[in-house]
Each structure stands twice: as structure tokens, then as C-alpha cells.
Amino acid sequence: MSRFLQALSVEEAVAAAVRIAPSPVPEEIAADEAPGRVLCGDVIAADDIPGFDRTVVDGYAVRAEDTAAATESAPALLRCTGRTAMGETGSTLPVTPGTCVYVPTGGVLPEGATAAVMVEYTEISGDTVLVKRPVAFGENVLRHDEDYQRGAVVLPAGRRLSPQDTGVLAACGRTTVTVAKKPLVGILSTGNELVPVSATPRPGQVRDANAPMIAAYLREYGCIPKIYGIVQDEKTSFEAALSKALPECDVVLVSGGSSKDDRDMTAGIIAGRGEVLVHGIALAPGKPTIIGKIGTTPVFGLPGHPASAYVVLLVVVRPLLARMLGESRSSLVTARITLGTSIPSQKGREEYVRVRLEDGVAYPIFGKSGLLNTLVQGDGLIRIPAHCEGLEEGSTVEVVLW
Amino acid sequence: MSRFLQALSVEEAVAAAVRIAPSPVPEEIAADEAPGRVLCGDVIAADDIPGFDRTVVDGYAVRAEDTAAATESAPALLRCTGRTAMGETGSTLPVTPGTCVYVPTGGVLPEGATAAVMVEYTEISGDTVLVKRPVAFGENVLRHDEDYQRGAVVLPAGRRLSPQDTGVLAACGRTTVTVAKKPLVGILSTGNELVPVSATPRPGQVRDANAPMIAAYLREYGCIPKIYGIVQDEKTSFEAALSKALPECDVVLVSGGSSKDDRDMTAGIIAGRGEVLVHGIALAPGKPTIIGKIGTTPVFGLPGHPASAYVVLLVVVRPLLARMLGESRSSLVTARITLGTSIPSQKGREEYVRVRLEDGVAYPIFGKSGLLNTLVQGDGLIRIPAHCEGLEEGSTVEVVLW
Numbered sequence: 001m002s003r004f005l006q007a008l009s010v011e012e013a014v015a016a017a018v019r020i021a022p023s024p025v026p027e028e029i030a031a032d033e034a035p036g037r038v039l040c041g042d043v044i045a046a047d048d049i050p051g052f053d054r055t056v057v058d059g060y061a062v063r064a065e066d067t068a069a070a071t072e073s074a075p076a077l078l079r080c081t082g083r084t085a086m087g088e089t090g091s092t093l094p095v096t097p098g099t100c101v102y103v104p105t106g107g108v109l110p111e112g113a114t115a116a117v118m119v120e121y122t123e124i125s126g127d128t129v130l131v132k133r134p135v136a137f138g139e140n141v142l143r144h145d146e147d148y149q150r151g152a153v154v155l156p157a158g159r160r161l162s163p164q165d166t167g168v169l170a171a172c173g174r175t176t177v178t179v180a181k182k183p184l185v186g187i188l189s190t191g192n193e194l195v196p197v198s199a200t201p202r203p204g205q206v207r208d209a210n211a212p213m214i215a216a217y218l219r220e221y222g223c224i225p226k227i228y229g230i231v232q233d234e235k236t237s238f239e240a241a242l243s244k245a246l247p248e249c250d251v252v253l254v255s256g257g258s259s260k261d262d263r264d265m266t267a268g269i270i271a272g273r274g275e276v277l278v279h280g281i282a283l284a285p286g287k288p289t290i291i292g293k294i295g296t297t298p299v300f301g302l303p304g305h306p307a308s309a310y311v312v313l314l315v316v317v318r319p320l321l322a323r324m325l326g327e328s329r330s331s332l333v334t335a336r337i338t339l340g341t342s343i344p345s346q347k348g349r350e351e352y353v354r355v356r357l358e359d360g361v362a363y364p365i366f367g368k369s370g371l372l373n374t375l376v377q378g379d380g381l382i383r384i385p386a387h388c389e390g391l392e393e394g395s396t397v398e399v400v401l402w
Numbered sequence: 403m404s405r406f407l408q409a410l411s412v413e414e415a416v417a418a419a420v421r422i423a424p425s426p427v428p429e430e431i432a433a434d435e436a437p438g439r440v441l442c443g444d445v446i447a448a449d450d451i452p453g454f455d456r457t458v459v460d461g462y463a464v465r466a467e468d469t470a471a472a473t474e475s476a477p478a479l480l481r482c483t484g485r486t487a488m489g490e491t492g493s494t495l496p497v498t499p500g501t502c503v504y505v506p507t508g509g510v511l512p513e514g515a516t517a518a519v520m521v522e523y524t525e526i527s528g529d530t531v532l533v534k535r536p537v538a539f540g541e542n543v544l545r546h547d548e549d550y551q552r553g554a555v556v557l558p559a560g561r562r563l564s565p566q567d568t569g570v571l572a573a574c575g576r577t578t579v580t581v582a583k584k585p586l587v588g589i590l591s592t593g594n595e596l597v598p599v600s601a602t603p604r605p606g607q608v609r610d611a612n613a614p615m616i617a618a619y620l621r622e623y624g625c626i627p628k629i630y631g632i633v634q635d636e637k638t639s640f641e642a643a644l645s646k647a648l649p650e651c652d653v654v655l656v657s658g659g660s661s662k663d664d665r666d667m668t669a670g671i672i673a674g675r676g677e678v679l680v681h682g683i684a685l686a687p688g689k690p691t692i693i694g695k696i697g698t699t700p701v702f703g704l705p706g707h708p709a710s711a712y713v714v715l716l717v718v719v720r721p722l723l724a725r726m727l728g729e730s731r732s733s734l735v736t737a738r739i740t741l742g743t744s745i746p747s748q749k750g751r752e753e754y755v756r757v758r759l760e761d762g763v764a765y766p767i768f769g770k771s772g773l774l775n776t777l778v779q780g781d782g783l784i785r786i787p788a789h790c791e792g793l794e795e796g797s798t799v800e801v802v803l804w
Contacts, residue, residue, distance in 0.1 A: 168611070193488045197577055
């Protein structure tokens with residue numbers, strides 16, 4: 001009954017997409033532009049970090065054993081021989097039995113000291129410091145290599161860098177970093193019913209909402225989208241737009257025209273200039289999807305329904321882009337969440353249901369895939385595997401958050 | 403015992419921060435730059451969307467009642483009177499009893515039709531279409547206002563726009579959108595031990611990792627960070643840097659020097675030129691935090707330990723920025739996750755523990771707040787409320803994902 005007799009499983013389709021992904025292209029960028037980019041090659045610590053033993057409290061550097069018996073009523077009495085200045089080393093006497101040195105947070109632990117006592121647990125009487133609590137060996141001290149050891153992999157290749165990672169790059173003295181170049185992804189919209197966003201649609205026409213949505217998704221994921229505008233369902237203009245996009249782009253996405261209606265030309269045009277690898281995926285929404293390549297350029301045909309296009313971007317296109325970026329671990333944010341309503345599903349196809357989260361419970365938003373409002377009201381997507389006939393209320397499900 | 407005798411609760415500190423937040427400043431930007439920005443004012447649908455009744459399948463527009471008795475073996479026979487061309491209306495005869503019209507996905511539902519039959523469930527014999535399944539009234543049709551009704555709030559003020567929202571803006575014909583201006587946030591680093599990232603630290607010195615980390619965090623959250631560099635723990639240069647930053651910035655963050663050691667000047671300098679509202683928060687890590695204002699500019703003193711600084715950014719600074727952006731709902735991504743190991747905590751202060759996720763279970767990463775590696779290895783933070791003495795293995799906890 002289906003026009004997609006050979007609808008491939010999602011797993012097979014993703015494998016086909018990943019196989020045609022071009023390799024990551026390294027480029028060196030300023031470290032402050034690193035967040036969101038994917039590392040090409042490990043970042044290695046050139047030196048120990050922090051590089052010297054330092055205290056993590058304002059207080060007194062001591063020999064731990066000198067404080068072993070200290071109590072509130074019978075404090076240990078230590079003679080303070082000086083103060084360490086921040087950023088300097090060797091500015092004080094070594095700590096010897098019965099003595100201590102004042103060190104502010106982050107200061108160098110003087111020679112001989114093995115721990116630091118917080119100033120809160122001390123009292124001063126002349127040049128004697130009363131220590132009212134014992135400290136253990138190493139307490140309140142960061143060892144010279146406790147954050148990172150010289151030669152250690154600080155950030156591994158394939159990691160998508162976070163804001164925190166910028167701090168680590170800085171600690172390692174890196175002002176630049178080598179990351180995967182952002183793939184340039186072309187977007188062509190096809191459909192005689194489409195008009196540009198700035199136009200007022202006549203009856204029967206709609207504004208092209210998918211291209212800007214796809215572009216925004218790609219930009220957020222770390223690609224450079226390029227919109228080639230709307231082409232008519234007519235071979236010559238489609239071919240012309242494709243000929244313009246192919247040499248400029250690393251990947252081309254064709255929005256619409258991916259079904260098997262007579263007017264849907266995407267598959268035919270890809271086949272004419274290259275190869276159609278997949279046409280039809282056992283995925284709902286998102287069945288009418290094409291994966292092909294022209295030369296070495298992956299070309300996708302995405303369904304025209306916005307929710308379908310979004311699911312295909314997430315489920316099929318994103319793994320290809322992840323490979324092009326060399327990402328070692330999915331950067332999809334997922335969470336295991338209790339389902340608030342049962343969801344029926346048809347066996348034999350993987351299904352993605354938009355869900356809304358309320359007080360930590362996920363509620364499905366049922367709605368036609370031609371609607372934008374379900375994408376906007378939703379907080380994420382639930383995946384229902386192909387072998388599954390549905391999900392039960394109260395069960396724990398994995399939600400892809402967006 | 404504590405030098406922070408008046409350590410405020412996190413709730414009170416956040417309230418104090420939010421109270422001094424400047425109001426959002428609207429600015430109009432291109433719609434393709436909208437993702438991540440926060441809407442000022444509702445976006446209203448000027449027209450119904452999609453604007454006309456359209457089919458969502460390739461197939462035949464019919465009167466639903468004509469198919470009521472259709473089965474595989476006894477199909478309904480309908481005479482096909484034409485084909486609708488995409489993007490056009492009135493190009494076919496109305497659908498009358500016993501007739502149908504071919505309409506591709508997204509085409510206009512002809513007058514008289516009340517549903518569409520998928521082509522998969524039909525067969526053609528001359529100009530007769532055999533319909534093998536009944537369709538209900540409205541089936542496979544998107545009503546003219548099913549996505550959005552004219553006048554409806556499509557996207558509400560205070561919403562942080564997603565890539566999907568870009569699609570909705572496009573459908574509404576919006577090429578620009580009014581959002582809150584990005585706050586310009588100045589970052590001053592203090593500490594005699596700090597050297598710039600490009601320098602090689604001598605013993606006792608460390609590179610300034612916090613400023614780039616804070617900047618990256620702010621940028622990701624939708625602010626414009628401006629780094630003013632490192633100032634010595636010395637009043638004149640600190641005052642000079644602050645005098646430069648204050649007129650240029652909407653908010654100033656001072657990294658380091660926020661404790662109560664003699665050398666920590668931040669509180670004194672803020673007090674001298676404005677007002678210190680909070681000094682010390684019942685928060686771990688993050689106790690030595692200052693909230694103040696100079697003129698109308700909020701000025702924060704952040705702890706120098708990177709993990710502490712990060713927690714304070716997230717827990718205290720972010721709510722102020724959210725208010726400046728007019729954000730109506732926290733954009734923190736949180737998930738309820740099972741805890742893999744018990745975590746003890748000290749009552750009376752709110753504690754944030756870095757956690758790593760493994761197979762959907764959260765494991766705490768214990769480590770000194772002076773370390774960067776725990777921030778980098780972690781997947782998020784668990785909050786332990788102040789009234790709580792710890793969290794038990796196996797319990798469900800809320801994790802702030804980063």
C-alpha cells in the first residue's frame with residue numbers, strides 16, 4: 001500500500017548518511033570563539049596546573065602534625081614568622097616545627113608546610129597563632145599538579161567545547177585552538193506554493209517557514225547555513241539553483257519535494273546528477289526523506305511539513321554533521337522523564353512525539369506534522385523505537401530536550 | 403567563627419540581585435538573528451495560518467460521507483474531475499457528491515471537499531478513483547486557522563527564541579523582531595598572582611582562567627562580555643579600571659578579591675563609590691560573593707576559585723541577567739535524575755555539587771573548588787537545599803545540565 005515499499009530503518013538510514021559525511025577540516029581559531037566548536041586533536045597540558053602547591057583558604061601554612069592535638073580549649077600554639085605575598089614565592093621563611101606563615105587563598109605554600117589552617121579556626125596573640133582545630137596532611141592545599149599533570153590530555157579531540165572549557169584552555173596558556181571548520185550547508189526550498197517571508201501570500205500560497213527554521217537549527221548546531229531561496233517545481237530552475245549551491249556548499253538540503261508525487265522532483269534530479277541512496281525512512285514524522293550524493297557532496301531531500309523536517313534534521317542530518325565535525329559524543333541533551341499520558345504507536349517505524357514538560361512530567365502534544373505550533377509549544381521529543389507499540393503512562397522515557 | 407557572620411540565604415541574595423537589575427532595553431533585529439534572544443512584546447498572528455484549508459497528504463479531496471462505506475473489497479467509486487496545482491486556488495471544479503479532485507500535499511482543499519484520502523488507499527481506473535478506506539470529516543486536512551488564528555499570541559513576550567520559533571516568525575511574515583538588548587557585562591580580574599593567558603607564569607603565579615570562562619558563559623547566555631584585564635590588589639589601579647568599566651557597562655563583575663582577607667579590596671571599593679548590598683552568601687561553593695551597586699550599575703564580586711565563580715554566575719548573577727533580558731521562564735535546562743552515590747551536606751547553606759552522568763545516573767564529582775577539572779568533567783550541578791543534610795543514593799535529584 002505504501003509508496004515507500006523500501007522504507008529503510010532509521011538505523012540504516014543514519015548509517016548511510018554518516019558514510020557519505022566528508023571528513024572534518026581543521027582550522028585554528030581564537031580561544032574566545034571556542035565554545036560550541038568541536039576540538040580537532042587533544043589539548044595537552046604543557047605544564048602542571050596549578051604549577052605549585054597553593055592554599056585554597058585564607059589562613060596559616062603549617063606542618064599538619066603540629067596541629068594534631070589542637071582543640072578549642074587547648075589550641076596549638078605556633079609562632080608566625082611572616083606572610084606570603086600573592087604571586088610570589090620564597091618571600092617567607094620555611095615552616096619549621098612550631099612555626100607557621102600566613103598565606104592568603106591561592107598563595108604559595110611555603111617550604112616545610114604540609115597543610116593550611118583556615119583563619120576562622122585561629123586566633124592571634126602577638127606573634128603567636130592559636131590553632132583550634134587539627135588539619136590533616138594536605139588539607140586546604142592544592143597540589144602543584146592536582147588540576148592537571150604535565151602531558152595529560154586536558155580536553156580530548158572530538159569534544160564540543162563548553163564555556164568552562166575556555167577556562168581550561170586559558171589555564172593551559174592557549175590563545176588559539178584547532179577545531180573542525182563549520183560545515184557550510186546550503187538550503188534550497190522547492191514548492192510552487194511557497195513565497196518569501198516578506199511577501200503577502202495569496203490564497204493557496206504560504207510563506208517559506210522551513211528554510212529559516214532549518215538555517216537557525218544549523219547555526220545553533222555549529223554550521224554555517226546558506227539560503228538559496230525558493231525554486232519552482234520545475235526542472236530547469238531547480239537544476240540551476242542546485243548547480244549554484246553544489247560547488248559552494250559542503251552539504252545541500254532540499255526542503256520539500258522529497259515525496260513520491262509526480263511533482264516531487266528532488267529524487268529524480270539527484271539521481272540524474274549523482275546517486276539516491278535512501279528514499280523513504282521508517283520514521284514518523286519524516287518518512288518522505290531522501291539521502292543522496294552528487295559528486296562527494298551529501299544532498300538531502302527533507303519533507304515539507306515543518307515538524308517532519310525538524311525531526312529529520314535531528315535524527316538523520318545531525319549525525320552526518322556530527323561526523324563532519326568529528327564530534328565524539330552526541331551533544332543532544334536528553335533526560336529520562338516520567339510520561340504523563342500513554343502514547344500509542346505503530347510498530348515497524350520509529351516515531352518521534354513532541355512533548356511538553358510540566359512539573360517534571362512529559363505530556364505528548366499530538367498534532368499534525370504540518371503545524372508549527374506543536375514545535376513551538378513542545379519542550380522536546382520522545383523517541384518510540386520501531387519494535388514498540390507505544391509507551392505507557394507512568395513509564396520513564398528518554399526525552400530529547402531542545 | 404565565620405568571617406561571614408551575616409551570610410545571606412541564596413534566596414535573599416538572588417532577590418537582592420534581581421532588585422537592582424536594570425530594565426530590559428528593546429531593540430529590533432533581523433529575524434535570522436533571533437534564536438537565543440528574548441522577545442520584548444508578544445508576536446501576534448496578523449492572519450490565520452496556514453490561511454486556507456489545505457491537505458496534508460498527496461491524495462484526493464473528497465466529501466467525507468462519500469467514503470463512509472468504503473472497504474478494500476468494496477471501494478467507493480468517485481469521478482476525478484481534475485487536479486489542483488500547488489499554490490493556486492480555484493483551479494478546479496468544486497467537489498460535488500460522487501466526485502473528487504487530486505490534490506498534492508499542502509494544496510488547497512477545493513470547495514465542497516471536507517477531507518482528503520491518501521493516494522496509498524486508492525486505485526485509478528480511467529477517470530474513476532477507487533477509494534478503499536473511509537475518511538472522517540476533516541481528516542488529512544489542516545484548517546485555515548489550525549496552526550494560528552489571526553490575532554493570537556504566537557510567541558509571548560519574555561520567551562527566549564528557539565530555532566523552531568524562527569519558523570513561526572517566518573510564517574507570520576516577520577523579517578525583524580524586537581528583543582531585549584544584550585547586556586554589556588564588564589569583567590575585571592584582580593589578584594597579584596594572575597598573569598594573562600599568553601604569559602608564562604613564574605612560580606606563585608597562575609594564568610587568569612576565570613575571565614575567559616566567565617566571558618564564555620555570558621556570551622552563551624546572550625550577553626556581550628568585555629574583559630578589562632588584570633588589576634593588581636592595589637587601590638589605585640583597581641579604581642582606575644573600575645572607572646573605565648562603569649560608564650561602558652550595564653553590569654560589572656569583579657573576579658577575585660571578594661573575600662574578607664585584608665588584601666580583598668572589592669567590598670571596600672564598592673562601598674566607597676556606591677553600596678554593598680550583600681557580602682557573603684550561604685552557598686557552597688561561592689560563599690565569598692559580593693552584590694553591590696555603583697550608581698545604577700550592579701557590581702558583583704565573584705570568588706576567585708573557578709568552580710565557585712561558576713556556581714555564583716549560575717545561581718546569583720544569571721537571575722539578574724534574566725531580569726535584564728525580561729526572560730519569563732528560566733532557560734536553565736534541568737532534569738530529574740537518579741543519584742548514584744549519597745552526598746553529605748552541611749545544613750544551613752545551599753550546596754551545589756558537580757555531577758557526571760553515566761547511563762542516566764548522576765555521580766557526584768568531589769573536588770576542591772579551586773580545580774577546573776571538576777567543571778570540565780562534570781555534566782551538570784545538583785542543588786542541595788539549605789535545610790537538607792544531604793542526598794541519598796537512589797533518590798531522584800534535579801540536575802542543572804550544562
